[in-house]
Amino acid sequence: xxxxxxxxxxxxxxxxxxxxxxxxxxxIPILQQVQDAYxxxxxxxxxxxxxxxGIPITQLIGVVxxxxxxxxxxxxxxxxxxxxxxxxxxRGAPEAVKAIETSLSVPAGGTSxxxxxxxxxxxxxxxxxxAPVAVVxxxxxxxxxxxxxxxxxxxLD
Amino acid sequence: xxxxxxxxxxxxxxxxxxxxxxTGLETTPTIIVGMGxxxxxxxxxxxxxxxxQGLAQRNLDVPLKGVGCIGICVKEPLVDIQxxxxxxxxxxxxxxxxxxxxxxxxxxxxxxxxxxMLGQMDDRGPGKAQAEPLYPGVAFYSKQVRIALRNCGxxxxxxxxxxxxxxxxxxxxxxxxxxxxxxVIAEMKDSGLRGRGGAGxxxxxxxxxxxRSRGGPxxxxxxxxxxxxxAFMDRSILExxxxxxxxxxxxxxxxxxxxxxxxxxRAEYPLAIQRLKTAIRQAHELGLLGQNIxxxxxxxxxxxxxxxxxxxxxxxxxxxxxxEGRRGEPKPKPPFPAVSGLWAKPSNVNNVKSYGMVPQIILxxxxxxxxxxxxxxxxxAIFALTGKIxxxxxxxxxxxxxxxxxxxxxxxGLPKGKRFKAVQTGGPLGGxxxxxxxxxxxxxxxxxxxGAVMGSGxxxxxxxxxxxxxxxxxxxxxxSDESCGKCVPCRIGGQRLLEVLTRIAxxxxxxxxxxxxxxxxxxxxxASLCALGQLTPGPVLAALRFxxxxxxxxxxxxxxxxxxCIGLFAFEINDDxxxxxxxxxxxxxxxxxxxxxxxxxxxxxxxxxxxxxxxVCRLDGVSIIPLSEVVKQAAAN
Numbered sequence: 001x002x003x004x005x006x007x008x009x010x011x012x013x014x015x016x017x018x019x020x021x022x023x024x025x026x027x028i029p030i031l032q033q034v035q036d037a038y039x040x041x042x043x044x045x046x047x048x049x050x051x052x053x054g055i056p057i058t059q060l061i062g063v064v065x066x067x068x069x070x071x072x073x074x075x076x077x078x079x080x081x082x083x084x085x086x087x088x089x090x091r092g093a094p095e096a097v098k099a100i101e102t103s104l105s106v107p108a109g110g111t112s113x114x115x116x117x118x119x120x121x122x123x124x125x126x127x128x129x130x131a132p133v134a135v136v137x138x139x140x141x142x143x144x145x146x147x148x149x150x151x152x153x154x155x156l157d
Numbered sequence: 158x159x160x161x162x163x164x165x166x167x168x169x170x171x172x173x174x175x176x177x178x179x180t181g182l183e184t185t186p187t188i189i190v191g192m193g194x195x196x197x198x199x200x201x202x203x204x205x206x207x208x209x210q211g212l213a214q215r216n217l218d219v220p221l222k223g224v225g226c227i228g229i230c231v232k233e234p235l236v237d238i239q240x241x242x243x244x245x246x247x248x249x250x251x252x253x254x255x256x257x258x259x260x261x262x263x264x265x266x267x268x269x270x271x272x273x274m275l276g277q278m279d280d281r282g283p284g285k286a287q288a289e290p291l292y293p294g295v296a297f298y299s300k301q302v303r304i305a306l307r308n309c310g311x312x313x314x315x316x317x318x319x320x321x322x323x324x325x326x327x328x329x330x331x332x333x334x335x336x337x338x339x340x341v342i343a344e345m346k347d348s349g350l351r352g353r354g355g356a357g358x359x360x361x362x363x364x365x366x367x368x369r370s371r372g373g374p375x376x377x378x379x380x381x382x383x384x385x386x387x388a389f390m391d392r393s394i395l396e397x398x399x400x401x402x403x404x405x406x407x408x409x410x411x412x413x414x415x416x417x418x419x420x421x422x423r424a425e426y427p428l429a430i431q432r433l434k435t436a437i438r439q440a441h442e443l444g445l446l447g448q449n450i451x452x453x454x455x456x457x458x459x460x461x462x463x464x465x466x467x468x469x470x471x472x473x474x475x476x477x478x479x480x481e482g483r484r485g486e487p488k489p490k491p492p493f494p495a496v497s498g499l500w501a502k503p504s505n506v507n508n509v510k511s512y513g514m515v516p517q518i519i520l521x522x523x524x525x526x527x528x529x530x531x532x533x534x535x536x537x538a539i540f541a542l543t544g545k546i547x548x549x550x551x552x553x554x555x556x557x558x559x560x561x562x563x564x565x566x567x568x569x570g571l572p573k574g575k576r577f578k579a580v581q582t583g584g585p586l587g588g589x590x591x592x593x594x595x596x597x598x599x600x601x602x603x604x605x606x607x608g609a610v611m612g613s614g615x616x617x618x619x620x621x622x623x624x625x626x627x628x629x630x631x632x633x634x635x636x637s638d639e640s641c642g643k644c645v646p647c648r649i650g651g652q653r654l655l656e657v658l659t660r661i662a663x664x665x666x667x668x669x670x671x672x673x674x675x676x677x678x679x680x681x682x683x684a685s686l687c688a689l690g691q692l693t694p695g696p697v698l699a700a701l702r703f704x705x706x707x708x709x710x711x712x713x714x715x716x717x718x719x720x721x722c723i724g725l726f727a728f729e730i731n732d733d734x735x736x737x738x739x740x741x742x743x744x745x746x747x748x749x750x751x752x753x754x755x756x757x758x759x760x761x762x763x764x765x766x767x768x769x770x771x772x773v774c775r776l777d778g779v780s781i782i783p784l785s786e787v788v789k790q791a792a793a794n
Contacts, residue, residue, distance in 0.1 A: 024500070027482035028465050032424070066484040066641070068466030069424055085386030086581070086617050087543040089631060123635055124386035125425060127195045128541060129230025129549035138427070140198035
């Protein structure tokens with residue numbers, strides 16, 4: 001992976017570790033903030049957290065791989081989270097997923113080759129009254145159809 | 158505002174805020190926009206911008222107020238206009254281009270735009286009889302009694318003054334000034350409140366067990382890890398009325414003798430998290446959290462913890478492991494959290510809705526609460542009503558109401574004249590009930606008896622287009638994806654069940670498979686470590702109990718009557734066809750032919766069973782038939 005040649009700016013990491021220094025049970029918030037700062041959790045950074053905070057790397061990896069929120073690989077510039085919760089499922093979410101997969105060549109759960117899109121199929125975004133629903137870069141789109149969805153995604157840069 | 162040092166000051170502040178911000182008592186006109194997640198998703202932010210622009214153009218100095226969800230999601234975006242001394246008028250499905258006319262006619266000229274109105278709010282302020290519907294004459298609100306939702310959609314959740322104006326923190330003041338911790342517990346026990354997370358354990362008894370536990374510090378935990386697909390009750394309360402949860406948790410902390418509370422909120426709810434952070438800060442500034450609250454000597458902190466995306470963390474022991482920064486894996490019980498919970502200290506875990514009801518119980522008394530609902534399930538139930546139903550939304554109803562009343566009277570029935578098939582309660586760990594069970598009263602015990610569960614409040618209605626094999630398979634897929642893998646019955650059992658269901662859905666099932674389902678389910682129920690594994694078989698067992706013939710059709714006739722399981726059905730145009738040609742245009746395969754006003758025909762070889770013709774036909778002219786019929790017909794020709 002190209003990540004291996006990447007060198008990371010450690011300043012954000014230092015700031016985050018300082019904020020949580022000495023706090024009980026801070027592993028998850030630290031990882032959340034680090035992922036916010038770097039976009040994902042690169043191996044080098046996890047090793048740094050382990051060294052600096054004195055948390056065994058095995059424990060960190062254990063936590064990272066347990067929770068769906070954490071990612072060990074680079075993500076696309078735009079994150080599409082399309083809901084396949086019950087209400088969305090019965091109202092046509094699978095069709096929207098298929099349309100995005102074929103039109104934008106991004107597989108569900110994966111990232112497009114140009115790192116433009118990452119597509120996640122998630123369970124319930126809690127807006128079932130507007131099913132089917134998708135969240136694109138933290139913006140919620142409700143009552144969508146495959147056509148409107150693909151069109152609005154194409155318009156992102 | 159500076160910190161409050163006594164309970165008397167709290168009462169004074171309430172009186173001061175009441176005259177300035179209480180709804181209905183405004184002295185200046187106000188525009189109110191529903192800005193919950195669902196409101197924003199429907200375009201409320203664009204409506205907000207249009208209103209802002211419209212006000213600026215006319216140089217009107219009218220405050221725009223953002224509020225949480227008032228429940229009727231299907232009518233979002235919602236805009237209210239409140240003129241001094243007049244009822245608050247609510248407009249439904251507001252679009253940005255409607256802003257100018259609303260400002261012109263209603264705000265400036267005082268003439269409500271009748272055509273766009275949802276209704277007039279009948280808000281009599283705090284202390285009003287709870288049985289009055291919020292919008293008289295609007296069916297959706299007709300049978301609702303709002304206790305936990307009493308402020309949602311009415312107050313600006315980012316302003317503590319608005320919560321105070323509606324008797325906010327008065328219950329905390331009352332508890333601290335007039336009640337010993339044991340009195341609070343007695344009041345909660347007398348009220349009969351049962352845990353609204355779904356299990357229905359007596360809240361007061363849970364508090365008492367934690368209070369009596371030795372050791373400390375003790376912790377109060379709010380389970381806001383609302384993970385069930387199809388459920389958004391907790392999100393709406395956290396977004397619309399976060400202080401009610403903080404107040405309930407603080408009262409719990411006082412009763413139990415806890416030093417701190419934790420809210421574990423799922424990360425998928427960014428707006429709820431932001432509003433909780435604001436609310437905690439405000440409560441601190443006013444001295445309603447922190448050291449020596451209201452001069453009572455009681456000190457208490459509330460911390461917010463964000464989840465990281467694991468359904469199993471809604472299970473209390475897994476949730477506590479996650480707060481501690483570990484993998485969210487459950488532990489066997491006993492020991493129960495009341496004895497050994499967070500960091501092995503006595504802890505009390507309740508759901509958002511349970512805490513949200515506490516202030517009202519303390520303020521109005523146990524008898525008042527016990528008088529609502531049924532003797533064994535007092536109070537109200539909150540449901541997120543979704544699926545194939547006209548009025549989707551969030552409702553709060555007295556326990557004992559029937560499913561039929563909820564679905565038809567409040568929910569308005571199914572859209573497009575579709576027929577009711579089943580209602581799923583309790584989410585992916587719940588169960589579905591058929592039409593014959595529609596008169597079941599909704600309470601903890603009746604639902605279990607009927608074959609479903611109360612759950613935390615998801616209620617999903619499906620029509621005859623939903624296949625009960627696929628529906629159960631979908632829930633199993635969810636539950637087995639979310640199994641944490643710690644215990645074998647859940648990890649392996651869920652997979653095996655999923656394989657059986659997949660076989661049946663693909664037409665490869667046998668009748669022995671139905672016994673296999675029951676065998677695996679029994680073992681999962683008895684041997685799984687936590688509720689996730691124990692309840693995973695729920696949906697498939699309920700589906701099998703009420704829709705066995707549909708399973709048998711998949712197995713014996715290789716037929717999916719709902720037309721969902723690919724390869725187990727075909728479409729055929731029947732004699733109701735009037736030859737309108739709609740289906741010809743809709744078919745992506747150009748597989749339908751036929752002249753105008755003549756019965757059309759589907760080319761079965763070209764058909765991909767996408768269902769476009771079935772959906773588009775207005776005359777029920779497209780039938781779902783077994784694939785074997787097609788084969789037979791082909792052989793005959």
